[in-house]
Amino acid sequence: MNEHLQNTITKIQARHQAEVQEFRGEFTVFIEPADIQCFLLELRDQHMFNICIDVTAVDYFPQETPRFHVIYQLYSMPYNVRLQVRTRLDGNKPHLDSVQGIYKSANWKEREVHDLFGIIFTGHPDLRRIMMPEDWVGHPLRKDYPLGYEEVQFTFNFDEIMINKPHPKD
Amino acid sequence: MGLEQKTGNMGIVTTSLEKAVNWSRTGSMWPMLFGLACCAIEMMSAQAPDYDMSRFGMELMRASPRQSDLMIVAGRVSRKMAPVVRKLYDQMPAPKWVIAMGDCASCGGIFNNYAILQGVDEILPVDVYVSGCPPRPEALIHGVLTLHEKVKKEGIKDWA
Numbered sequence: 001m002n003e004h005l006q007n008t009i010t011k012i013q014a015r016h017q018a019e020v021q022e023f024r025g026e027f028t029v030f031i032e033p034a035d036i037q038c039f040l041l042e043l044r045d046q047h048m049f050n051i052c053i054d055v056t057a058v059d060y061f062p063q064e065t066p067r068f069h070v071i072y073q074l075y076s077m078p079y080n081v082r083l084q085v086r087t088r089l090d091g092n093k094p095h096l097d098s099v100q101g102i103y104k105s106a107n108w109k110e111r112e113v114h115d116l117f118g119i120i121f122t123g124h125p126d127l128r129r130i131m132m133p134e135d136w137v138g139h140p141l142r143k144d145y146p147l148g149y150e151e152v153q154f155t156f157n158f159d160e161i162m163i164n165k166p167h168p169k170d
Numbered sequence: 171m172g173l174e175q176k177t178g179n180m181g182i183v184t185t186s187l188e189k190a191v192n193w194s195r196t197g198s199m200w201p202m203l204f205g206l207a208c209c210a211i212e213m214m215s216a217q218a219p220d221y222d223m224s225r226f227g228m229e230l231m232r233a234s235p236r237q238s239d240l241m242i243v244a245g246r247v248s249r250k251m252a253p254v255v256r257k258l259y260d261q262m263p264a265p266k267w268v269i270a271m272g273d274c275a276s277c278g279g280i281f282n283n284y285a286i287l288q289g290v291d292e293i294l295p296v297d298v299y300v301s302g303c304p305p306r307p308e309a310l311i312h313g314v315l316t317l318h319e320k321v322k323k324e325g326i327k328d329w330a
Binding site: 131132133140145146147148149150152153165166167168169 | 250277282284285288292294295
């Protein structure tokens with residue numbers, strides 16, 4: 001394990017009592033949603049994690065009760081180490097402070113998480129949809145979002161499907 | 171002796187206006203230069219010298235919809251892309267045709283989900299469907315020739 005990463009993890013564990021998980025040499029820090037801004041600011045300024053590579057989310061809907069995990073992948077350019085920061089969010093109107101003031105690159109990534117998971121980043125300057133059409137209803141990567149399935153056309157249901165299919169003209 | 175034979179001897183060929191117009195339309199049917207997914211690679215290959223679609227007067231892919239006669243929808247159309255494709259179709263001048271190339275453009279293919287249009291015929295009037303995932307260049311050229319056969323049977327009144 002990298003010396004810098006070891007120092008960082010011991011320091012933040014002492015300060016925040018954060019839960020740390022290790023999987024095959026990759027380290028994940030779990031943090032409370034309210035602390036996310038000051039925590040990432042500390043990581044950037046004091047521990048030199050100066051790049052936010054990615055902001056993603058996972059929906060663990062039926063298994064876990066705080067259903068969302070929002071994940072920040074941080075990278076330290078001077079020390080060449082990576083750190084994953086996770087926060088658990090409740091499914092009822094999920095709110096999280098925006099970190100785009102700390103990492104500029106988080107701007108579009110937060111928009112993407114907002115678009116696909118419906119997590120609201122408070123303080124984000126331009127929180128619009130980025131992947132789906134603007135008038136889209138729902139957030140497709142949530143586990144309870146219907147996948148959308150069209151009946152496959154065979155000879156026995158051909159007419160029935162052709163009635164419901166839109167037929168455009170010039 | 172009919173009129174055709176007499177005038178033929180004098181170096182004149184008579185035909186109907188419809189046939190002449192349709193012949194010229196099939197002889198220089200310019201497709202639009204756009205591809206949406208992997209089928210576009212096969213479309214490029216069909217244009218390239220190996221298969222050489224210019225044998226049928228289709229050597230030019232027009233980058234502007236205003237100069238093109240044929241839209242080859244090569245690839246899956248996502249719901250976000252659908253209004254754009256329809257807008258391109260609306261910008262093409264009047265004698266215009268559409269080929270749905272590949273399974274995705276024809277019926278959604280393997281993408282039976284919320285994000286992909288289940289066949290481009292939901293937004294465009296399609297003339298020829300080409301099956302395959304992706305179709306080989308021969309299949310696309312066969313589809314184009316099928317379209318040419320269809321155009322040769324059209325009347326002038328259809329587009330008036």
